[in-house]
Amino acid sequence: MSADERDEAAGPLADVLAPRPVRSSEVVFDGAVWDVASERVDLGGDEPVRRDKVVHPGAVGILALDEDERVLLLRQYRHPVRHELWEVPAGLLDEPGEAPQDAAARELREEADLVAGRYDVLAEWYSTPGGSDEALRVYLARDLAPVPEGERFAREHEEADMVLRWVPLDEAVDAVLAGRLHNPTAVVALLAASAARARGWATLRPADAPWPAFDQRRA
Numbered sequence: 001m002s003a004d005e006r007d008e009a010a011g012p013l014a015d016v017l018a019p020r021p022v023r024s025s026e027v028v029f030d031g032a033v034w035d036v037a038s039e040r041v042d043l044g045g046d047e048p049v050r051r052d053k054v055v056h057p058g059a060v061g062i063l064a065l066d067e068d069e070r071v072l073l074l075r076q077y078r079h080p081v082r083h084e085l086w087e088v089p090a091g092l093l094d095e096p097g098e099a100p101q102d103a104a105a106r107e108l109r110e111e112a113d114l115v116a117g118r119y120d121v122l123a124e125w126y127s128t129p130g131g132s133d134e135a136l137r138v139y140l141a142r143d144l145a146p147v148p149e150g151e152r153f154a155r156e157h158e159e160a161d162m163v164l165r166w167v168p169l170d171e172a173v174d175a176v177l178a179g180r181l182h183n184p185t186a187v188v189a190l191l192a193a194s195a196a197r198a199r200g201w202a203t204l205r206p207a208d209a210p211w212p213a214f215d216q217r218r219a
Contacts, residue, residue, distance in 0.1 A: 039051050054134065055133060056133055061138035061185040062138070063189040065144075066142075070167060073086045074088070085183040115144070116142060138192065173191065
């Protein structure tokens, strides 16, 4: 069989759910946001192997794009890396029963004082698949309007002194490619938006498009 024939037999270019048997699982760290589990996994060898993973609720990000093709970036302190990073609005999927799109709308309202008339899916990924089950989805939010002054969320902790800035999409993409922006959700969102725009936004998916990684995490 030739290399081309093997590629064709492998099917479409897509990740495949293929779980291996877990012989044991123990939570070795019970954290405020995420836990750490130690598992014995059968990979087909003589004995199961130990794999530790961060058990994460997942998250959503929102790339807010205005009519002038500017994106909203937030500068927020991230203690593990000791940096203030430019990010897009984002948040955990930690509200029971909350759909990802509803979580995105909540985070956009709380972090950016904005509501959006339209949401589309830009991209999905696993943040650190070698050590965490965190799944992320980022939305493109358009038709933006401000939240009335008296209805705005009172931000606290790292969010209390966030700086908000509207930046042309091309300028933000240039900053990514120059190595000046490092937040992974922002990087993925900006590059995905640039690629989608170049294709006339034809690659966007509906806000309620299936998200197997989200469903599997909650199965």
